[in-house]
Amino acid sequence: MSDAIEAHMDETRRVAPPAEFAKHARIHDRSLHDEAEADFTGFWMKRALEEITWTKEPTVSLNDANPPFYKWFEDGELNLTYNCLDRHVEAGGGDKVAYTWIGEPGDERVITYRELLADVERAANALKDLGVGKGDRVAIYLGMVPELPISMLACARIGAIHSVVFGGFAASALADRIQDASCKLVITGDGAWRRGQIIPLKDIVDEAVAMCPTIENVLVVRRTEQDVAWTDNDIWWHDALAAAAPNCPPEPMNAEDVLFMLYTSGTTAKPKGIVHTSGGYLLGAILSHQWVFDIRPDDVYWCTADCGWVTGHTYVVYGPLANHTTGIIYEGTPAHPTWERHWEIVHKHKVTIYYTAPTAIRALIKAGPEAVEKYDVSSLRLLGTVGEPINPEAWIWYHEHVGGERCPIVDTWWQTETGSIVLSPLPGLSTTKPGSAIGPLPGMKPVIVDEQGAEVATGDGGYLTLQRPWPSMLRTIWGDDQRFVDTYWNRFGNTVYFTGDGARTDHDGDIWLLGRVDDVINVAGHRISTTEIESSLVGHPAVAEAAAIGAEDPIKGEMIAAFVILRDGIDQSEELRADLAGHVATDIGKFAKPSLLLFAPDLPKTRSGKIMRRLLKNIAEGKELGDATTLRDPAIIQTIKADADRQMGR
């Protein structure tokens, strides 16, 4: 556990749900929890029939005959896009705004549900014209433009499986993901705006596609007017849509058909394609979005996540659209053109719900309260955070300066694997504590256990597990059932899902997350495996051995620190240091670039040969090194520590 997190846990500071909020909240008692505890499969079945429009209603809730390969609503049939679009239009809600999209340069596009449906139908036909059909995989590599959700929905319309790859990934990382899923098509852009610069998406795709023989075509959205190289297999999005027929009926899908896969980092260098299916995932998205965000018809809801991550899937696209919500999508980062951008958008569009990452909040704090005070943000009624632990200082600042002490804050804990929020306060019900994710949503069963799998005592730290299946749970890792079993279901038995996070409960039974307990680090809310960084570094000709760790960072939560042993005959230099960090950026993506790169004559290992990661972390953080008597060569670390302190200006 991080010492900083431990020191921050303050169970005494409590914020009761604001009375005005609680009065109108969707959930103000525990009756849903109670109902789910009494009969969880019946609870989910009832909700599945109420919330989803099925082409064939399911008759079974959970099939748990073959754990951990659970199935939900397995004889049901539905189409996600019918639930997200058509049913609202048919009910007379076609003129409601689905998205107000704001481009980084300041251009805007307002898209109603009717217009979104029309675009999705044409895009779906364009995919069909390119030979994409049910079960085919489509990679989507775009900035946050409307065509990103439209592409996802177009796939879902015809039963193709989307694999969105975050636009910050480098060509080889994109190629790995395309190859793993044998994608047929890539949807990309001529470029993407990022902090006033253009990211050359198409060039990156061309480089990746050269390594991917399964790709037949590249569909290219015009966004930046950037000149791009062109081949016979490239098609402009606007040409393809113009040539496509306007109507495309939704393909009925089995509830257990794959909706999408999304790659995330595990403890090995190879990323895992997390598989989500149609029925259970949609139910999780719909209900958690309603419960946690207390959604009302007139809300203007803004989840700032990129669709390249799971938060963008569940809380920009599927949950909000299925709930007929009006959403904001902003193309750029919160820093561009200035740190006022988010508050300007909240003010102008009268945003009522704002959901972002702690990293963004910490960066916004750094910009000073003036940045938010210049704008009228009194339209806000609810705030949320996701992706990493929030430190109490950031929580309190968010509460006071953004929420005006009137908005509840929902600190939502979940994972790519869980599909939807698992732990969160309920805004009209829960007394919140800065830094605690409070407790489970109805139906979920978190249990904190020790090494042997026994529940720990109140106040003790342990491993967070989920001990009951839930509809939006991952079904497998693409193409690798064994890895799915080994990663999540082996540690404590095949009915206990291991999250990879540490946690503890306080004396009120509220849950506090303590960070990852595996080799995954969380940089600015992005999951990266230390092994991925290490294998990139040893792929460089100058490197013999490497160790990467996550070290505390005041803004990003964690930063990457890498320790490198050079091959014999290679001299360390500042150029090489920059070259190695740049190598990781070109291999994986800029967000994975080490903030601190240290040359080490040897890596500190115990006498039994284990790298002392704890010690490396202390070096990177400038902390006391403590007892190093078990080291093979204690002198080594003094040299590395001196270099770290110099690099970090200590």
Ligand code: WTA
């Ligand atoms: C971390 C993002 C503390 C956690 C939705 C988890 C959090 C990983 C929180 C999943 C939170 C997410 N408090 N930690 N509220 N939310 N995490 O798959 O370590 O990108 O395992 O999903 O982020 O990251 P992922």
